[in-house]
Amino acid sequence: xxxxxxxxxxxxxxxxxxxxxxxxxxxxxxxxxxxxxxxxxxxxxxxxxxxxxxxxxxxxxxxxxxxxxxxxxxxxxxxxxxxxxxxxxxxxxxxxxxxxxxxxxxxxxxxxxxxxxxxxxxxxxxxxxxxxxxxxxxxxxxxxxxxxxxxxxxxxxxxxxxxxxxxxxxxxxxxxxxxx
Amino acid sequence: xxxxxxxxxxxxxxxxxxxxxxxxxxxxxxxxxxxxxxxxxxxxxxxxxxxxxxxxxxx
Numbered sequence: 644x645x646x647x648x649x650x651x652x653x654x655x656x657x658x659x660x661x662x663x664x665x666x667x668x669x670x671x672x673x674x675x676x677x678x679x680x681x682x683x684x685x686x687x688x689x690x691x692x693x694x695x696x697x698x699x700x701x702x703x704x705x706x707x708x709x710x711x712x713x714x715x716x717x718x719x720x721x722x723x724x725x726x727x728x729x730x731x732x733x734x735x736x737x738x739x740x741x742x743x744x745x746x747x748x749x750x751x752x753x754x755x756x757x758x759x760x761x762x763x764x765x766x767x768x769x770x771x772x773x774x775x776x777x778x779x780x781x782x783x784x785x786x787x788x789x790x791x792x793x794x795x796x797x798x799x800x801x802x803x804x805x806x807x808x809x810x811x812x813x814x815x816x817x818x819x820x821x822x823x
Numbered sequence: 824x825x826x827x828x829x830x831x832x833x834x835x836x837x838x839x840x841x842x843x844x845x846x847x848x849x850x851x852x853x854x855x856x857x858x859x860x861x862x863x864x865x866x867x868x869x870x871x872x873x874x875x876x877x878x879x880x881x882x
Binding site: 701702705709712714 | 833837839850858
């Protein structure tokens with residue numbers, strides 16, 4: 644039986660847990676800080692000067708921090724990772740796009756990622772853009788690794804469920820493999 | 824690069840819509856409830872602006 648070595652085989656399982664915990668902590672902290680000061684977050688959102696109407700940003704300022712909090716908590720707990728991983732990746736993609744256009748347009752604003760409570764230079768668009776790119780890379784890695792690690796287990800479970808149990812015939816012969 | 828995209832594609836198909844829906848629904852409900860109870864700084868359920876009646880100084 645041949646087995647192709649993939650990246651996930653070489654990557655130890657704890658790296659998945661470490662990425663999950665780092666992302667979970669960051670999202671939990673960012674969401675918590677934003678949820679306590681939604682009006683500051685709303686002001687930061689308006690500074691991006693992007694299309695949608697004001698009422699849309701009001702709803703985003705109220706709801707988005709809770710999406711981050713719940714995503715972070717579920718990542719830390721290791722629950723629903725296949726779904727939350729994609730949700731976190733989508734959030735990071737939005738961060739990258741918003742901050743990217745702010746950097747390109749040279750907007751002078753505070754990113755508002757942590758509710759404006761971190762050091763001033765950390766909230767500048769170029770720094771925040773690099774941070775968002777790193778978060779996006781980490782979330783993509785998490786999604787792909789967790790999907791690859793899940794894959795072989797599902798295949799193994801399917802093959803175990805479909806194959807009849809190989810038994811020894813009692814004449815010293817090795818058990819036969821019923822299927823390849 | 825190709826394996827990254829194919830991995831992402833598989834991961835997107837592995838998403839369970841009901842779980843995603845549950846997370847989003849809980850976020851919306853909790854966010855709106857918190858906004859409702861934030862008396863002075865409501866964003867969605869804004870209180871109506873105070874109405875000022877001007878009267879002439881002679882009256």
